[in-house]
Amino acid sequence: MIFRRTMTFPLVYLLRRNSVYFATIAGYALIATPLVASGILYGDVIVTSGIFFILVMGLDLLYGYTGLLSFGHIAFFAIGAYTVAVLAKLLGLSLLGGGLAALLLNLMLALTLGRILLRLSGSYFMLGTLAFGIMVHAVITTWYPVTGGDAGLGDVPQARMGELSPTLSLAIIIWGTTLALFWLAMNLAQSRVGRALRAIRSDEVSAACSCIPVARLKTNIFALSAGYASVSGSLFAAYNGVVHPDSFSLSALLDVLLMLFFGGEGTIWGGLIGVTVLRTLPDLSGPLHAGKILFSGVLFAVIIYLFPRGIAGGIRRIFAHLARRPAAAVLDAALVRAPAIVGDAPVLKAENIGQSFGGLRAVDDVSFSIDHARIKSLIGPNGAGKSTLLNLISGVQTLREGRILFRGEDVTGRRPDAIARLGMQRTFQHERLFTHLSVIENVMVGCEHGSDGSARELFRCALALPRTLREEQRVRAQAAAWLATIGLAERADDPVAVLPHGLRKLVEVARAAAAQPSLLLLDETAAGLNDNEKQSLKAFIRRLRDAGITILLIEHDMEFVMDISDQVLVVNFGRRIAEGSPAEVRQDKAVLAAYLGT
């Protein structure tokens, strides 16, 4: 309730949030109407642009936001089209009925396929989806009894609304659907789900450590974008009245990708530009006839060479300057909520944990525990196994030897996002911020614990329910307050890439702390900071401790360690060689030997 005062009225917020949506539609209408009226642009192009825009939006959610390039969406598009055509022929189903059946089929297919193909990383995922896409094309070309083979199917049902002509009815249905799906996609893109998706695109490991269930979210967004492709395909079939394998071939896929990249990925609205321009272009290649395939191939190559960010990328860069507003910082007193104490057990208890890489014992039978609201430092010479230890604790590397109890719960072998959700946050030795998010958005991901990636959350965010919007505002205010605390309020809307190294590390700490963890793991956060920065980092860490957060940190700067630590744990060659207060450790013979050599 603390933030209530500063909240904008939801309706105003809703309008501001939708400004890009309305600006795109208004701009499009403003440019397209006179062109259609004067006969330069055909009404036909505008209508089909709506259809393909839906498909491109689906691809953009998947690639532009999540970083997954799918060549299989032409198949979901084809299934959307053929299901409508086939069901109309066999059962006499209408466009709506067939379209819903197609949607259901595609969603189930995508959830199954996604779960399997998403195990593959980057390029291999593309190859897997490519195989799927070409296979579906082969099936519709060969399965004569059902799909009509290379002759295609005719007589796809036309939807009709009241007294309106079929063409007009269909145009209204198509654009109505397009605008609705556009609105949903824009909402989703700006919500916590959108941020979580871009976090995944930036860095999957660090996204998982920020509570994001990477695999689940990826699967769900894959299914959602397949749904977009399906709707698009169904409308495509209805509009053309026929379905033919040629519309779903490899080069058709290339056309669609071209629309996405020409318009600009990662914006949703950019697709509309790409679609409209490229739906107009075939008229240009008209005189070439035989050279049409060659023309589109060359065009694609040239466009991705000249505009790797697309047209929308350029437009957005201009507007980013105009839209900057300093984050309104409020009330940092209530920022850190004391985490609940579970019994009097230590916050973290590691029992005999170990890890080998080939013949190297990186961590060898290490046991230790950390008490509530203490700062423990983990020190040791280079290669002692400190970072590996942190990776094992946070689940980045799966623990196979030993056991870890976190707040009394056995977390051995759990995924990093599950461990993070229990209240463990970490930073990395080489800072891993989300480069596709702004400074404040990085901290927001921390505040809101990413996204749980469930279908329910996808719906809630896409519909922009009042509760979601209020939550969104609360999180933004909270993130702004965190930025104010570390002195970065002015840079809230900067991309993280422009921050200097030291500040980036600070933002990473803020992102982790904003998640209100009970245990915070810091991997060489002070490295590369100057003396002033180190002093303020020290004060910041102490404040977190005083608020009840337990801290385990790796550090090489001994002055820093001895000053800040309640306890010090020393490792060498993967083994624990000493543990105690800073003063005790300083006197320890084994430690002296490890650091100075004997």
Place this chain on the structure above:
Amino acid sequence: MDQVLQVVFTGLSQGGIYALIGIGFSLVNMATRVLNLAQGSYALWGGFLFLTLATSYGIPPVAAIFVVLALVAVLGVATERIVTLRVRPWRPISHDMAILTTLALVIVFEGAAFLIWGPDPQRGPALQRGVFSLFGAIVVWQSLWMFVAAILISIGLQLLLHRTWLGRAMRACAQNPLTAALLGVDTRRVGSAAFGLSAMVGAIAGILVSPITWLDYQLGGDFMLKGVLAYLLGGEEAVAGPLVGGILLGLVENVFLLLPGTTGGLLKQVVPMGVLIAVLVLRPQGLLSGRRAG
């Protein structure tokens, strides 16, 4: 029984072709971390060029093969140049952009083939005509050569990778391109060589298969798909992976032709994907070793 043997022989020979295209993928990916979708287009162009040289110009087949290999190697090197146009020392290759560029090139190759050779399927000349009988099955000489070529080329490439400087350089690039570069390997040239080499391997596949499947301008995408499947099935073992994957794919595909009616033809299209999914579920790293699962 005869029918089964027949299917096995057909599967082995087609599998050999898939393997050759898959090997092309793995060579390029190994040296440059680029997945070159134009791999199937080299087979298409190799087949078409050989057909033109051997029939229209009457060049003896053996000589024609060498000319074709040289020409297609140029296409391979050109692909590498185009893919790396934007690459600068301070701007490393973007793998998404690279794969999209090669996809664009697939269409460029397809469109150019359409302009040059037209829309109708054409049949290339066989290296050796006729058939022979083996355990009661009829085997076309040409398809024996398809299988033998796959085995011989695999052995040759294996030797190249392990016994020569170029092979070592390619394997070094696979492990760590930066370290390789710092140790004096010209990674750009190794990359070019890998593209050229894999284009030649692809061209051989195209030359061998053209009398059996005929060639039409759209076939580049199909070849590519089979190569991709062979490569995904086999795992990241440079030569052995796609070889095993390709032959397995050839066998599995053709088994379904034993079924009566059109079902077999349909299943032939679907089953490879099914096999891929099964392999991904049971052994995400591919049949042979690899490290691509995320």
